[in-house]
Amino acid sequence: MRRADGPAKLWPIGLWLLAHAAPAAAYIDPGTGSALFYVVSGLVVSIYFGVRGLYYRVLEAIFRIRHKDQRCDLAIHCEDPRYEITFLPVLKELVARGVEPTFFTMYERDSSFEPLPPQVTHRAIAAGMVGYAYLNNVEANVLITTTPQLDVMTFRRSPRVKHYSIVQHALGESRYVRPYAYDFYDSVLCCGEILKENIRKIEAIRGLPAKQLYATGLPHYEELLKSRQVAPPPDGDTIVLVAPSWGPFSMFESFGVDFIETIARQYRVIVRPHPQMKVSQPELYARVLAVHGVHVDTTRTPVESMAKAHVLLSDISGIAHEFAFIYERPVLIIDQRRIVGGTEGDLLGGDSELKDRCREFIVPVPPSEINNICTHIGQALANHSPARLAEVRAQLVYNFGAASRVAAEQISEILVRERANASPAKRRFGYSAVPEGLGAQGAP
Amino acid sequence: MLEVLDQVLLQPLLLIYGSVWILPQPGLQLIAFSVLLNLALLPLYYQMEQRSKAARAIRQRVASEVARMKRHFRGRERYFYIRTVYRHYRYHPISEVLGSADLLVQIVVFLTVYRFLSGLEVLVGAPFGPIADLSRPDGLLGGVNVLPLLMTAINAASVYYYVEDRGKRLQAWLLAALFLVLLYRSPAALTLYWTLNNLFSLVRNVVQRKFAANGRLSLLPFERLAAQR
Incomplete structure (x- = not known):
C-alpha cells in the first residue's frame, strides 16, 4: 500500500538474505511463514485481477485512435436520441451566447431529427466501447454529458479534457443510480435540492472532496411545456x-x-x-x-x-x-x-x-x-x-421552465474559466478543487 | 557489498550475544539473547503495529465494499466496480503484499537470526536442563519433541485469546498446525528461541492490552498477520 516506498528499498537485503540462507532455512518462524502464505494468495488474486484488466485495456488500446476532429472547445456528448430533448434547448441557448459547441452523438442524425443550429458542429461516433474509446481521447476545455459513471466503466476521463460535467435528463435523487454515478465529475448540473443533498451525503460517506454542484433544473421540461x-x-x-x-x-x-x-x-x-x-x-x-x-x-x-x-x-x-x-x-x-x-x-x-x-x-x-x-x-x-x-x-425542481437558459449560463461560465486554465487541474480521485462563485455550491 | 550487508545485519546480533556471553550456559545465553533482541525490536514492532492497525481499517472497508459489489453485480460490471473500490481506497492486493513492512522486517529478522544461530558452534553438543543437545531436536518425552508442541500451544492460546472472528481463528489455528509439522524436527536451540519469542510477544500483548483498553495493539507476528487478513 502507501508505505511501499520505504520498505521496498530494503527488498534487495531480504533477497540477499534468502539467497544466503542455508538449505535448512525451510525452518521458518510462524510469523514469516504466514506472511509468505499471504504473499502467495495475494499474488494469485493480483494476477487474476491483472489479466482481467488487461483484456479491457487491450480492447481500449485497439480502438484508441486519435483524430484531429476530436479537438474542440466545448464537447457535448449524447449517448442516445432520447436525450436530445435535454441537449437541444441548451445548445440553442449556448449558440445565442456565442458559444460554438461540438455535439458528439453515438448515433447518426438523419433528416427525421430536428436540425441543429449552424454554429453547432456535429460528430456522429460509434456506439458502445468503440465510441467511448474515441470519446476517452477527446481534447476539449469542457465536456457535458448525461451519462453517469465517468471513469468507472468504459467511459473514462480524457487527460485532455479539463472539466467534466453531467446534466440531468430526469428528476432524480442519486438513490437509484448505480455505484459511483457522479463521483468523478468535476461538476453536476443538479435538477433539484434532493439530488444536491444526496451527492453531498455520498461525498461525506466516501470521504471525497466536494465537487461543484449547480442549481440548474431539467432543460427537457421546457420542451415538454x-x-x-x-x-x-x-x-x-x-x-x-x-x-x-x-x-x-x-x-x-x-x-x-x-x-x-x-x-x-x-x-x-x-x-x-x-x-x-x-x-x-x-x-x-x-x-x-x-x-x-x-x-x-x-x-x-x-x-x-x-x-x-x-x-x-x-x-x-x-x-x-x-x-x-x-x-x-x-x-x-x-x-x-x-x-x-x-x-x-x-x-x-x-x-x-x-x-x-x-x-x-x-x-x-x-x-x-x-x-x-x-x-x-x-x-x-x-x-x-x-x-x-x-x-x-x-x-x-430548480428553475422550472428556465433550466436551459440557466444551464447555458453555467456552462458558459465553466467554459470561460477552463479556457483560462493552461491544463487540466490536478485532481485527487478525479475531482478538482472547489472554485468560488459561479453560483455553484462547493462545500456543503 | 554483500559482505558489508552481512556485517551490518549480523553485528548488532553479535553485540547482543556478546553482552550475554558472561552467562554460564549456552541455553541461558539463548534465553537472554531472545529477551534482549525482542526488547531491542520493541519500538520497531510498535511502529509496525500502528501501521497495521490503519491498514487493517482500510482493508476491512475495502472488503465490505467488495462484498457488496459481489453480492449485487456480475461479470464486467462487477470487475469495474471492484476496480473503483480499490482505486477509492488506493488499495491493491499486490501492492499490499509487496509493500508489507511486516513481512520484510520479519524475513530480515528471521533470516539474520537463523543465520546467526545456525553458525553458533557453541550450541553443538551443548546441553540445557533436560535437553541433551541444543543442536538437535529435543526428544524430551520418549523421543517426542516437546518444544515445537509448546510453541504451538502458546500460539493456539494466543489466537484463542486475541482473534475473535471464528473464520480467522480457524485459519490461524490451521497455520499453527502447519508450522508444527514444518518445525517439528528443528534443532532445540531454534525451537527454544521461537518459543521464547512467542512467549515474549504474548506477555507484551497482555501488558499492552492492559494499558490500552481500546487497542488490540499487538499480537504475535503470526496471529497479527492472520487476524489482519
Whole structure:
C-alpha cells in the first residue's frame, strides 16, 4: 500500500538474505511463514485481477485512435436520441451566447431529427466501447454529458479534457443510480435540492472532496411545456392514461391486463405499452393490444396521450414526474417495492425522499389495492390541487421552465474559466478543487 | 557489498550475544539473547503495529465494499466496480503484499537470526536442563519433541485469546498446525528461541492490552498477520 516506498528499498537485503540462507532455512518462524502464505494468495488474486484488466485495456488500446476532429472547445456528448430533448434547448441557448459547441452523438442524425443550429458542429461516433474509446481521447476545455459513471466503466476521463460535467435528463435523487454515478465529475448540473443533498451525503460517506454542484433544473421540461402549450386541454369524459414500464416489475407482468377493462367500465382509457415490451415481452404486448374498449397508443412519443389524459396510472417514476409537473394533473403509481441492491441508495439509507414529498399528487397505491383502483383514481382526482403541486414543484425542481437558459449560463461560465486554465487541474480521485462563485455550491 | 550487508545485519546480533556471553550456559545465553533482541525490536514492532492497525481499517472497508459489489453485480460490471473500490481506497492486493513492512522486517529478522544461530558452534553438543543437545531436536518425552508442541500451544492460546472472528481463528489455528509439522524436527536451540519469542510477544500483548483498553495493539507476528487478513 502507501508505505511501499520505504520498505521496498530494503527488498534487495531480504533477497540477499534468502539467497544466503542455508538449505535448512525451510525452518521458518510462524510469523514469516504466514506472511509468505499471504504473499502467495495475494499474488494469485493480483494476477487474476491483472489479466482481467488487461483484456479491457487491450480492447481500449485497439480502438484508441486519435483524430484531429476530436479537438474542440466545448464537447457535448449524447449517448442516445432520447436525450436530445435535454441537449437541444441548451445548445440553442449556448449558440445565442456565442458559444460554438461540438455535439458528439453515438448515433447518426438523419433528416427525421430536428436540425441543429449552424454554429453547432456535429460528430456522429460509434456506439458502445468503440465510441467511448474515441470519446476517452477527446481534447476539449469542457465536456457535458448525461451519462453517469465517468471513469468507472468504459467511459473514462480524457487527460485532455479539463472539466467534466453531467446534466440531468430526469428528476432524480442519486438513490437509484448505480455505484459511483457522479463521483468523478468535476461538476453536476443538479435538477433539484434532493439530488444536491444526496451527492453531498455520498461525498461525506466516501470521504471525497466536494465537487461543484449547480442549481440548474431539467432543460427537457421546457420542451415538454411547449408540447403542453400546443396540445388541446382535456375535456369531456375523464380519461385515464395507463402507461407502465416493462419487464418483471411492470404492472402488466404483475396483474395481467384485466384491470384495464375494470377501469374502462368507469373511465375512458388510453393504454400506452412501453415500446420495449414489443421486443422483450411480445406475448404480453399482444394481449395489451387486444384489450377491448380502450385506445392503445403506440405512437413515437407519449406527448399526445399525456395532453389528453386527466390522470395517469403508472409504475415508473420518470413519466409520473413529467405528467404531474408538466400537466399539473394527478398520478397514481403502483408502489411495488423493488429491492434494487448495489445502488447508491445502499449508502444513503432510508426511503425515497422524492416519493415522500410528491405523495399528494403522485399517489402511491399498494399492489394489493389493484382491484379497487377505480376508487383510488376517483379520490386522486377529487383531492388534487394544482396550486399545491406547483408549490412542491418549485421546492423540488430548480428553475422550472428556465433550466436551459440557466444551464447555458453555467456552462458558459465553466467554459470561460477552463479556457483560462493552461491544463487540466490536478485532481485527487478525479475531482478538482472547489472554485468560488459561479453560483455553484462547493462545500456543503 | 554483500559482505558489508552481512556485517551490518549480523553485528548488532553479535553485540547482543556478546553482552550475554558472561552467562554460564549456552541455553541461558539463548534465553537472554531472545529477551534482549525482542526488547531491542520493541519500538520497531510498535511502529509496525500502528501501521497495521490503519491498514487493517482500510482493508476491512475495502472488503465490505467488495462484498457488496459481489453480492449485487456480475461479470464486467462487477470487475469495474471492484476496480473503483480499490482505486477509492488506493488499495491493491499486490501492492499490499509487496509493500508489507511486516513481512520484510520479519524475513530480515528471521533470516539474520537463523543465520546467526545456525553458525553458533557453541550450541553443538551443548546441553540445557533436560535437553541433551541444543543442536538437535529435543526428544524430551520418549523421543517426542516437546518444544515445537509448546510453541504451538502458546500460539493456539494466543489466537484463542486475541482473534475473535471464528473464520480467522480457524485459519490461524490451521497455520499453527502447519508450522508444527514444518518445525517439528528443528534443532532445540531454534525451537527454544521461537518459543521464547512467542512467549515474549504474548506477555507484551497482555501488558499492552492492559494499558490500552481500546487497542488490540499487538499480537504475535503470526496471529497479527492472520487476524489482519
